[in-house]
Structures are given as structure tokens and as C-alpha cells.
Amino acid sequence: MTKPAYQRVLLKLSGEALMGDDPFGINRATIERMVADVAEVSKLGVELAVVIGGGNIFRGVAPGAQGMDRATADYMGMLATVMNALALADAMRQQGITARVMSAIGIEQVVEPYVRPKALQYLEEGKVVVFAAGTGNPFFTTDTAAALRGSEISAEIVLKATKVDGVYTADPKKDPHATRYEQISFDEAIAKHLQVMDATAFALCRDQKLPIKVFSIVKPGALKRVIMGEDEGTLVHV
Numbered sequence: 001m002t003k004p005a006y007q008r009v010l011l012k013l014s015g016e017a018l019m020g021d022d023p024f025g026i027n028r029a030t031i032e033r034m035v036a037d038v039a040e041v042s043k044l045g046v047e048l049a050v051v052i053g054g055g056n057i058f059r060g061v062a063p064g065a066q067g068m069d070r071a072t073a074d075y076m077g078m079l080a081t082v083m084n085a086l087a088l089a090d091a092m093r094q095q096g097i098t099a100r101v102m103s104a105i106g107i108e109q110v111v112e113p114y115v116r117p118k119a120l121q122y123l124e125e126g127k128v129v130v131f132a133a134g135t136g137n138p139f140f141t142t143d144t145a146a147a148l149r150g151s152e153i154s155a156e157i158v159l160k161a162t163k164v165d166g167v168y169t170a171d172p173k174k175d176p177h178a179t180r181y182e183q184i185s186f187d188e189a190i191a192k193h194l195q196v197m198d199a200t201a202f203a204l205c206r207d208q209k210l211p212i213k214v215f216s217i218v219k220p221g222a223l224k225r226v227i228m229g230e231d232e233g234t235l236v237h238v
């Protein structure tokens with residue numbers, strides 16, 4: 001049997017993808033399917049840390065936050081990621097995976113705080129670690145949290161599971177003529193202002209020489225193919 005291409009990965013799961021076809025919130029069938037994909041690779045022995053987004057519940061720059069103080073709206077966004085993390089960890093438990101949620105903001109009665117050595121210990125024990133509350137700071141995104149935590153845990157790659165199947169020349173949801181890159185350098189992605197991830201996340205990964213793979217969360221089996229090193233999505237590299 002072929003071996004996975006990676007031993008330790010940071011998986012960024014889109015908050016918005018959790019909605020499925022619903023207008024907001026967590027779609028049960030969608031979260032169960034995502035967790036089944038995660039379970040499949042976890043059982044291959046790959047150490048998995050997850051950063052979960054919150055856009056399905058609250059986004060700091062959304063119309064619902066209009067007129068609000070940006071930092072306050074962002075803290076609401078971070079709390080939304082905590083809810084998603086709890087739902088995700090519970091769905092994992094139901095599928096036989098042991099998961100631990102760690103929060104970047106103090107909320108001890110609900111989840112344990114992020115402590116790096118503890119996170120590393122959990123990973124070595126084969127537990128899935130779910131990082132909640134992003135970076136713990138307003139004005140950042142969970143993509144940047146994925147770059148940060150990925151660097152901290154020495155992940156070999158950041159896997160950005162999102163609604164599109166890679167990085168395109170333009171936003172494929174707006175431009176039907178956009179074409180997909182098989183691979184692209186950080187410098188080119190930043191210079192061309194490709195919006196699939198924010199520039200802060202790209203820059204941090206570039207500086208840490210941490211590659212990113214952008215792939216579809218909707219496509220069945222895509223996560224496993226990425227983990228096995230097969231041709232899937234777009235690789236963003238140094």
C-alpha cells in the first residue's frame with residue numbers, strides 16, 4: 001500500500017462550507033461528510049490539526065456587522081469559530097475519532113486554552129486537534145490562523161479545503177473564463193492579488209517556507225487524494 005505523502009498537516013476547513021446548501025449555520029449532512037473525510041486520513045496515521053472558520057455563523061466584515069466596531073465584530077467571528085469547533089469535535093467523536101479543541105481566547109469553562117506543547121502532545125498521541133478562535137486577534141482571518149498554527153506545529157503543509165477546487169486566475173465565482181493553476185508561487189499569488197487566501201496568510205507561509213494546497217471540500221475523496229500526494233487542487237509554493 002502506498003504511504004501518505006505527509007506525516008503532519010494543518011487542515012483549514014472553511015466555516016462557510018459547513019452551511020452546505022443552507023443559508024447559514026451548520027448543515028448536519030455536510031459536517032458528517034467532512035468528518036468522514038477527516039476520519040479516513042486520520043486512520044492512515046497522518047497527524048491532523050484543524051483550523052475551523054466561522055463565516056457560516058458570523059463574519060466581521062459582513063453586512064450584519066455594518067456599523068459595528070470592527071474589533072467587536074471580529075470577536076463575535078472568533079466566538080463563531082468556537083461553536084463550529086465544538087460541533088466538529090462532537091461529530092468526530094461520533095465517528096470514533098478523539099479530538100481536542102483548543103481556543104486562542106480564554107474561555108476555559110467551554111474549551112481548553114491553546115498551549116503549544118499540549119497541542120504537540122495530542123498530535124503525537126494521534127488525537128485530532130481543532131484550533132478555535134482563529135489567532136485570538138481581531139483584524140485577522142482563520143486563514144492566517146492556519147498559517148500561524150501550521151508554522152507553530154511544524155506542519156509539512158497547510159491544506160485549505162474550500163468551495164473552489166484550486167487557485168484561479170480570477171475569482172471563478174465571478175469570472176467564468178478564469179482558469180485554474182496547477183501550481184503557483186507565493187510571490188505570484190500575492191502580486192496578482194488572488195483572493196483565495198488573504199495576503200497575510202500567504203506572506204506568513206512564504207516566509208516560513210510552508211506550502212499550501214488549495215482544494216475542494218465538496219469534491220468526494222479530494223482530501224485523501226491530497227494526503228496521498230496525488231494530483232488534486234493547486235499547490236502554492238515558495
Ligand SMILES: Nc1ncnc2c1ncn2[C@@H]1O[C@H](COP(=O)(O)OP(=O)(O)O)[C@@H](O)[C@H]1O
Nearest residue numbers: 014016162163166167168170171173194195196
Ligand atoms: N483567484 C482565485 N482563485 C480561487 N478562488 C478565488 C480567487 N479569488 C477569489 N476566490 C474566492 O475565494 C473563496 C475562498 O476564500 P474564502 O472566502 O476565504 O473561503 P473560506 O470560507 O474557505 O475561507 C472561493 O470560494 C472563491 O470564490
Ligand SMILES: O=c1ccn([C@@H]2O[C@H](COP(=O)(O)OP(=O)(O)O)[C@@H](O)[C@H]2O)c(=O)[nH]1
Nearest residue numbers: 015016053054055060074077134135141142
Ligand atoms: O484570527 C482571527 C480569525 C477570525 N476572526 C474573525 O472571525 C471571522 C470568521 O473567520 P473566517 O472569515 O476566517 O472564516 P471562514 O472564511 O473560514 O468561514 C472573521 O471574519 C473575523 O471576523 C478574527 O477576528 N481573527
